[in-house]
Amino acid sequence: xxxxxxxxxxxxxxxxxxxxxxxxxxxxxxxxxxxxxxxxxxxxxxxxxxxxxxxxxxxxxxxxxxxxxxxxxxxxxxxxxxxxxxxxxxxxxxxxxxxxxxxxxxxxxxxxxxxxxxxxxxxxxxxxxxxxxxxxxxxxxxxxxxxxxxxxxxxxxxxxxxxxxxxxxxxxxxxxxxxxxxxxxxxxxxxxxxxxxxxxxxxxxxxxxxxxxxxxxxxxxxxxxxxxxxxxxxxxxxxxxxxxxxxxxxxxxxxxxxxxxxxxxxxxxxxxxxxxxxxxxxxxxxxxxxxxxxxxxxxxxxxxxxxxxxxxxxxxxxxxxxxxxxxxxxxxxxxxxxxxxxxxxxxxxxxxxxxxxxxxxxxxxxxxxxxxxxxxxxxxxxxxxxxxxxxxxxxxxxxxxxxxxxxxxxxxxxxxxxxxxxxxxxxxxxxxxxxxxxxxxxxxxxxxxxxxxxxxxxxxxxxxxxxxxxxxxxxxxxxxxxxxxxxxxxxxxxxxxxxxxxxxxxxxxxxxxxxxxxxxxxxxxxxxxxxxxxxxxxxxxxxxxxxxxxxxxxxxxxxxxxxxxxxxxxxxxx
Amino acid sequence: xxxxxxxxxxxxxxxxxxxxxxxxxxxxxxxxxxxxxxxxxxxxxxxxxxxxxxxxxxxxxxxxxxxxxxxxxxxxxxxxxxxxxxxxxxxxxxxxxxxxxxxxxxxxxxxxxxxxxxxxxxxxxxxxxxxxxxxxxxxxxxxxxxxxxxxxxxxxx
Numbered sequence: 001x002x003x004x005x006x007x008x009x010x011x012x013x014x015x016x017x018x019x020x021x022x023x024x025x026x027x028x029x030x031x032x033x034x035x036x037x038x039x040x041x042x043x044x045x046x047x048x049x050x051x052x053x054x055x056x057x058x059x060x061x062x063x064x065x066x067x068x069x070x071x072x073x074x075x076x077x078x079x080x081x082x083x084x085x086x087x088x089x090x091x092x093x094x095x096x097x098x099x100x101x102x103x104x105x106x107x108x109x110x111x112x113x114x115x116x117x118x119x120x121x122x123x124x125x126x127x128x129x130x131x132x133x134x135x136x137x138x139x140x141x142x143x144x145x146x147x148x149x150x151x152x153x154x155x156x157x158x159x160x161x162x163x164x165x166x167x168x169x170x171x172x173x174x175x176x177x178x179x180x181x182x183x184x185x186x187x188x189x190x191x192x193x194x195x196x197x198x199x200x201x202x203x204x205x206x207x208x209x210x211x212x213x214x215x216x217x218x219x220x221x222x223x224x225x226x227x228x229x230x231x232x233x234x235x236x237x238x239x240x241x242x243x244x245x246x247x248x249x250x251x252x253x254x255x256x257x258x259x260x261x262x263x264x265x266x267x268x269x270x271x272x273x274x275x276x277x278x279x280x281x282x283x284x285x286x287x288x289x290x291x292x293x294x295x296x297x298x299x300x301x302x303x304x305x306x307x308x309x310x311x312x313x314x315x316x317x318x319x320x321x322x323x324x325x326x327x328x329x330x331x332x333x334x335x336x337x338x339x340x341x342x343x344x345x346x347x348x349x350x351x352x353x354x355x356x357x358x359x360x361x362x363x364x365x366x367x368x369x370x371x372x373x374x375x376x377x378x379x380x381x382x383x384x385x386x387x388x389x390x391x392x393x394x395x396x397x398x399x400x401x402x403x404x405x406x407x408x409x410x411x412x413x414x415x416x417x418x419x420x421x422x423x424x425x426x427x428x429x430x431x432x433x434x435x436x437x438x439x440x441x442x443x444x445x446x447x448x449x450x451x452x453x454x455x456x457x458x459x460x461x462x463x464x465x466x467x468x469x470x471x472x473x474x475x476x477x478x479x480x481x482x483x484x485x486x487x488x489x490x491x492x493x494x495x496x497x498x499x500x501x502x503x504x505x506x507x508x509x510x511x512x513x514x515x516x517x518x519x520x521x522x523x524x525x526x527x528x529x530x531x532x533x534x535x536x537x538x539x540x541x542x543x544x545x546x547x548x549x550x551x552x553x554x555x556x557x558x559x560x561x562x563x564x565x566x567x568x569x570x571x572x573x574x
Numbered sequence: 575x576x577x578x579x580x581x582x583x584x585x586x587x588x589x590x591x592x593x594x595x596x597x598x599x600x601x602x603x604x605x606x607x608x609x610x611x612x613x614x615x616x617x618x619x620x621x622x623x624x625x626x627x628x629x630x631x632x633x634x635x636x637x638x639x640x641x642x643x644x645x646x647x648x649x650x651x652x653x654x655x656x657x658x659x660x661x662x663x664x665x666x667x668x669x670x671x672x673x674x675x676x677x678x679x680x681x682x683x684x685x686x687x688x689x690x691x692x693x694x695x696x697x698x699x700x701x702x703x704x705x706x707x708x709x710x711x712x713x714x715x716x717x718x719x720x721x722x723x724x725x726x727x728x729x730x731x
Contacts, residue, residue: 048601087628090628217636221638221641470655470660546652546653549658551658551660
């Protein structure tokens with residue numbers, strides 16, 4: 001009871017002062033609640049920072065870069081690949097070593113260590129750089145990962161690594177002229193690297209070329225072999241698809257390492273395929289003979305008296321191996337008679353011949369995907385002597401690319417093809433042929449006659465060494481004397497051979513030229529095209545056939561394309 | 575009064591809950607972002623590694639190198655054009671083949687004279703052997719279990 005009374009008193013007491021007390025208590029609760037909340041937030045935040053976000057501080061990637069994307073690989077220079085997607089040029093990141101001399105603690109020790117790691121650095125040079133007054137000095141580019149590890153092991157805070165792009169050519173010097181090279185800032189300096197610099201620098205898409213690394217290797221190997229055998233100055237060659245003008249291989253020797261173009265000499269840097277304009281000699285008889293058929297439409301039996309050398313002014317045209325007789329067109333072609341060809345040129349006429357050469361693109365600078373392109377040297381003025389000499393390929397120098405595309409344009413059925421290096425998969429080729437986009441430079445008939453003549457020159461003429469059983473090679477030799485200080489030099493030759501196969505329905509043109517070959521015992525002292533370039537073309541075709549899986553077709557002598565011309569060849573040679 | 579306290583309690587509970595939820599959300603976003611960044615970095619590293627490996631692959635497969643290695647270490651030479659033929663049927667004379675079913679069905683019914691005629695018809699293909707092969711020092715192949723038995727019996731050293 002007593003307890004009850006007390007309680008009632010207390011309640012009564014509370015009841016009297018309730019409003020003031022409640023107010024004070026409410027404020028107290030509010031303030032302490034506020035502080036409680038603030039401290040809770042601080043506590044949680046500190047927990048967050050230390051325990052949750054602090055996990056794995058040892059790995060640098062754990063730092064949160066909210067909203068920041070890692071640097072993409074979009075700005076890396078694009079790759080160049082061949083037609084089968086084999087890598088020809090790519091960009092890799094390499095480290096380069098630099099130094100902040102002010103941060104170097106022990107220059108002597110650091111220099112000693114660096115010289116031990118990099119054998120190509122010299123102690124004095126490095127020491128000088130380490131003690132330099134400059135803020136920042138580069139010591140070495142392209143440091144390998146293993147070397148980088150060793151440098152980090154030196155423990156010098158002043159040695160800094162920077163990462164930069166470097167152009168790498170996995171095929172080495174194989175494509176040094178066509179693909180080209182870049183400078184250390186990965187800017188294209190020659191070849192495709194130069195002419196497509198803008199596109200490659202954007203780095204969006206891989207550039208696919210028409211080249212085939214296997215065929216390129218074959219060409220390289222065979223030219224190197226002939227150069228070695230005949231102790232030649234240089235050699236170059238092209239494989240072209242005669243239907244599309246796609247360049248499947250293009251070699252110019254001597255070549256160089258595109259990783260280190262600075263060490264190459266001018267001889268190596270010179271791209272003979274595009275920058276070299278040469279007089280190719282008898283190979284041009286293909287064009288003058290085609291001009292004869294095309295402009296005058298004469299029969300095969302048309303004959304020329306080649307028994308006497310032609311004299312025009314102070315100029316005398318002689319044959320390499322004189323055959324004192326009256327020759328038909330097939331004979332002129334297969335024996336490669338200069339007199340006969342000059343007569344063919346005269347028959348066609350200077351104007352018509354010049355127009356014909358011009359249609360084939362032999363007189364103007366070739367429009368090609370490689371910028372380094374020589375202008376052909378055209379006789380100016382084009383007089384009567386020029387007409388005679390250009391008929392057998394003298395007095396007019398062209399690039400080999402022009403020559404091969406002109407030959408392709410004749411044998412493929414007569415439509416003009418342009419050499420190209422960038423692979424076009426858009427089926428434009430077929431569309432163009434449908435829409436008659438092609439320019440017909442010679443008629444189908446002339447094309448057929450030329451194929452016959454080319455075959456004859458291989459089966460019975462100067463190009464016998466170029467034949468490959470089952471693959472019906474047609475072609476023409478060309479042995480030109482190079483121009484020396486005093487006119488043509490008999491000892492300095494440019495021996496070339498252009499072959500097409502299979503000749504009845506040509507698919508590939510193979511061209512090889514050897515600059516200044518020297519005859520040896522095995523070739524009986526000869527260094528002419530039949531002994532140098534023709535066997536090389538033959539070997540290239542043999543390897544091509546097995547690699548590309550082209551089936552042979554053995555024909556009897558009568559089935560052969562050149563056989564129908566046999567009766568134009570007189571059996572008696574004086 | 576009671577209502578007030580209830581309100582306050584409710585308010586703080588709600589605040590704490592939403593604060594917790596916000597904290598949780600921000601944590602998971604941050605964690606996801608970290609993870610994303612790490613993945614992107616590793617993807618990039620992986621891509622660079624693939625890129626370098628591709629370059630190495632192209633280098634190791636360069637035709638000049640492969641040719642040199644093949645000539646040095648393999649007993650193989652590049653194929654010759656003579657080894658390619660356009661038509662496989664031109665290689666061998668085709669041999670007439672008797673169907674199994676035919677032989678089984680007609681085995682007993684073919685008289686020896688018929689067989690002889692058949693053999694004569696294909697005489698250009700089937701050569702009749704005249705002698706048995708002579709084998710000096712011929713090693714007669716033994717079955718493994720007979721050898722084992724011999725060893726057990728002590729017949730073989």
